[in-house]
Amino acid sequence: MSGNSMNPTPLYAVLEAQIAGGIAGGEFPVGSRLPTEDDLVQRFGVSRTTVRKAIQNLSSRGLIEIRRGTGTFVTQPRITQDLTELTGFVEDMDALGHAATARLMDRIVLAADAEVARQLGLVVGTRVMRIRRVRLANGVGISVDETYLPLEIGKKVALHDLEIEPIFKLLEQRYNIPLIEAEYRLEAVLAEQDVAAALEVEAGSPIFRIERTSYSVGGKPVDYERLHYRGDLIQFRTRLARRRSPGV
Amino acid sequence: MSGNSMNPTPLYAVLEAQIAGGIAGGEFPVGSRLPTEDDLVQRFGVSRTTVRKAIQNLSSRGLIEIRRGTGTFVTQPRITQDLTELTGFVEDMDALGHAATARLMDRIVLAADAEVARQLGLVVGTRVMRIRRVRLANGVGISVDETYLPLEIGKKVALHDLEIEPIFKLLEQRYNIPLIEAEYRLEAVLAEQDVAAALEVEAGSPIFRIERTSYSVGGKPVDYERLHYRGDLIQFRTRLARRRSPGV
Numbered sequence: 001m002s003g004n005s006m007n008p009t010p011l012y013a014v015l016e017a018q019i020a021g022g023i024a025g026g027e028f029p030v031g032s033r034l035p036t037e038d039d040l041v042q043r044f045g046v047s048r049t050t051v052r053k054a055i056q057n058l059s060s061r062g063l064i065e066i067r068r069g070t071g072t073f074v075t076q077p078r079i080t081q082d083l084t085e086l087t088g089f090v091e092d093m094d095a096l097g098h099a100a101t102a103r104l105m106d107r108i109v110l111a112a113d114a115e116v117a118r119q120l121g122l123v124v125g126t127r128v129m130r131i132r133r134v135r136l137a138n139g140v141g142i143s144v145d146e147t148y149l150p151l152e153i154g155k156k157v158a159l160h161d162l163e164i165e166p167i168f169k170l171l172e173q174r175y176n177i178p179l180i181e182a183e184y185r186l187e188a189v190l191a192e193q194d195v196a197a198a199l200e201v202e203a204g205s206p207i208f209r210i211e212r213t214s215y216s217v218g219g220k221p222v223d224y225e226r227l228h229y230r231g232d233l234i235q236f237r238t239r240l241a242r243r244r245s246p247g248v
Numbered sequence: 249m250s251g252n253s254m255n256p257t258p259l260y261a262v263l264e265a266q267i268a269g270g271i272a273g274g275e276f277p278v279g280s281r282l283p284t285e286d287d288l289v290q291r292f293g294v295s296r297t298t299v300r301k302a303i304q305n306l307s308s309r310g311l312i313e314i315r316r317g318t319g320t321f322v323t324q325p326r327i328t329q330d331l332t333e334l335t336g337f338v339e340d341m342d343a344l345g346h347a348a349t350a351r352l353m354d355r356i357v358l359a360a361d362a363e364v365a366r367q368l369g370l371v372v373g374t375r376v377m378r379i380r381r382v383r384l385a386n387g388v389g390i391s392v393d394e395t396y397l398p399l400e401i402g403k404k405v406a407l408h409d410l411e412i413e414p415i416f417k418l419l420e421q422r423y424n425i426p427l428i429e430a431e432y433r434l435e436a437v438l439a440e441q442d443v444a445a446a447l448e449v450e451a452g453s454p455i456f457r458i459e460r461t462s463y464s465v466g467g468k469p470v471d472y473e474r475l476h477y478r479g480d481l482i483q484f485r486t487r488l489a490r491r492r493s494p495g496v
Contacts, residue, residue, distance in 0.1 A: 013372040016362055057361050083434070086490040111258050113305050114265055124265065125257040181489045187326070188436035188456035188479030206454060208436035231436030238486075241429045242334040 011046050012053035018044070019054060023063055023074050034064060034072040076233060079137060083236040086182045086214065088168035089135045089143065098137040105132040105144075105198065107158045109151065116148050119213045119224040129154025131162060134198050142233055144198045146226040153177065153222065167223065177222055182214040188231065195228045206231030259294050260301035266292070267302060271311055271322050282312060282320040324481060327385060331484040334430045334462065336416035337383045337391065346385040353380035353392075353446065355406045357399065364396050367461045367472040377402025379410060382446050390481055392446045394474040401425065401470065415471065425470055430462040436479065443476045454479030 019040075022028045035043065040051045055072060058064045065075045081092050093100035109127050117124040128148050135143040147167060149157060157170050171177045187209045196203040210227040267288075270276045283291065288299045303320060306312045313323045329340050341348035357375050365372040376396050383391040395415060397405060405418050419425045435457045444451040456477040464470045 009371070009373040010359055013359075013362060017372070020362065057363075061363055078435070080433070083486070084488065086488045111261070113261060114268065115305075115309055123257070124261040179490045181487060184486050184488060185328070186331070186434065186456070186484040186486075187482075188454040188477075190438075190454050204452065206436040206438050208434070229436075234435075236434040238331070238432050238434075239429060240332065240334045240432060242427045 010053075012050045012057070015040070015044055015046060015050060015054040016057050019058060020061075020063060028074050030074050030076050032074050033070075034074065036071070076140075078233055078235040079142070080235045080237050083184070083238045086179060088166050089145070090166040091168070093137050096137075099139070101136045101139070102163045103134040103136065103141075104162050105134060107131045107162070109154075112148070116224060119211075120148060120150055120221050122150070127151050129158055131158060131167070133162060140233070141199045142230055144195050144228040146228075148224040150222065171222065177216050179214050179222070180216060182212050185211040186236075187211075191228070199228070199230050201230060201232075208234055208236070258301075260298045260305070263288070263292055263294060263298060263302040264305050267306060268309075268311060276322050278322050278324050280322050281318075282322065284319070324388075326481055326483040327390070328483045328485050331432070331486045334427060336414050337393070338414040339416070341385050344385075347387070349384045349387070350411045351382040351384065351389075352410050353382060355379045355410070357402075360396070364472060367459075368396060368398055368469050370398070375399050377406055379406060379415070381410060388481070389447045390478055392443050392476040394476075396472040398470065419470065425464050427462050427470070428464060430460050433459040434484075435459075439476070447476070447478055449478060449480075456482055456484070 019028070019034070028034060034040075034055075037048060037051050037055070040046075041048055044051075055064070055066070059066055059072075062075060062078065064072050066072050079096060079098065081096065087095075090100045108130055110130055111125045112120065112122050112128045114124050116122075116128060117126060120128065122128070128151055131147045131149070131154075133145050133147075134141045135145055153171070153175060156175060157167055160170055168179060172179060189207050189209050191199065191201060191203055191205045191207045193203050195207060196205060199205075208229040208231050210225070210229070212225045212227065213221050214223040214225075216222045267276070267282070276282060282288075282303075285296060285299050285303075288294075289296055292299075303312070303314070307314055310323060310326065312320050314320050327344060327346065329344065335343075338348045356378055358378055359373045360368065360370050360376045362372055364370075364376060365374060368376065370376070376399055379395045379397070379402075381393050381395075382389045383393055401419070401423060404423060405415055408418055416427060420427060437455050437457045439447065439449055439451055439453045439455045441451050443455060444453060456479050458473075458475040458477070460473045460475065461469050462471040462473075
């Protein structure tokens with residue numbers, strides 16, 4: 001194995017690209033163990049230093065995971081999801097070609113705490129509907145969603161099979177409540193016990209947390225959500241323009 | 249203490265609002281220990297159950313932190329930063345009224361690995377400038393930034409005092425390289441050892457990770473960054489419109 005002699009590519013980079021290609025091409029499937037350092041040294045005819053550097057780079061790119069004592073494994077790649085329009089989970093997964101399903105955890109009527117009340121424009125203690133679901137992509141739990149709805153519409157929504165029917169679709173198409181826009185608040189947090197259990201990860205795993213308040217006509221808040229995405233399985237992508245007058 | 253009799257607000261919500269008010273008003277400053285459960289029961293004349301529910305809600309809102317065995321403390325509030333335009337750290341902190349400073353970790357020339365090369369549109373192994381800084385707001389380390397620049401401009405930028413001069417400003421105003429837009433990729437990860445040490449947090453703390461590739465005129469990539477924000481200190485906010493034809 002060698003780099004291009006005109007513009008010599010370091011050997012570790014060539015090896016890195018070959019292994020990445022093997023992962024993309026299915027030679028090294030998700031969850032499988034990579035060949036050992038010794039195997040890679042022999043197979044590609046490179047030094048152990050080169051193999052280690054390639055492995056290290058693949059690890060920092062998130063393609064593989066080094067588990068102490070057990071070996072190096074091909075990780076489940078993150079889903080890259082656009083964050084450019086107000087969309088629901090089913091729409092997002094459909095756009096990416098992933099099968100979206102849901103598991104209903106519970107739906108209950110409770111008194112709005114200060115934050116829920118503020119987001120929905122209600123008095124603290126007003127009764128609201130809370131719906132909790134695990135959202136899955138291709139059968140893997142991706143997100144725990146906590147949805148708060150004003151009671152009147154919440155009672156109607158809760159009558160539907162929420163493992164099948166998306167709430168956005170019910171609001172818009174069944175109950176004629178158009179969604180206009182939403183405010184998103186994005187955080188990185190650690191999984192607490194209940195979220196961890198629902199997502200089948202360990203407590204303390206990274207969670208990409210989104211709070212989203214969706215508004216209908218006239219700026220009326222109609223849906224307040226707390227979405228807890230598995231940090232190791234999701235990446236959000238957006239494109240932002242430079243402000244017109246820099247430095248102002 | 250009692251709720252409004254016309255629309256009875258639960259006592260825990262009233263207490264929650266009072267404590268939140270005390271935090272906002274400075275009666276309970278950041279870092280201070282809250283009064284004990286017993287003290288709160290006595291002071292507000294409510295039951296222990298009510299106190300516990302209020303404390304639990306304040307904790308889930310991130311206003312306080314329950315530390316096993318030591319008590320309940322008022323947490324440093326997160327900085328809420330808009331994610332709506334391409335802006336640099338100094339611009340962001342200026343807009344929020346926070347004093348932005350920087351500590352230079354290192355600046356070195358190295359060979360672009362596969363990802364750096366891809367983002368900057370270079371051949372793998374091409375030499376690039378890497379600049380690493382800790383960014384601080386009001387003296388607290390908020391983010392570890394790893395900036396990769398093409399070598400020609402990177403060499404010039406690296407001559408400046410990067411603890412004082414923002415790189416965006418140097419590119420735009422000193423070297424006449426206008427920034428037009430950037431692609432952002434957002435993830436929640438756990439702090440690795442080096443990032444944790446630079447931010448003075450424990451390894452495994454939550455990190456809001458941003459990869460950002462900024463483009464100049466003609467879509468030419470000029471700056472590729474890996475930003476590691478302290479998850480407990482930052483929240484990003486954006487507003488997205490509903491797509492025009494739902495369900496398409």
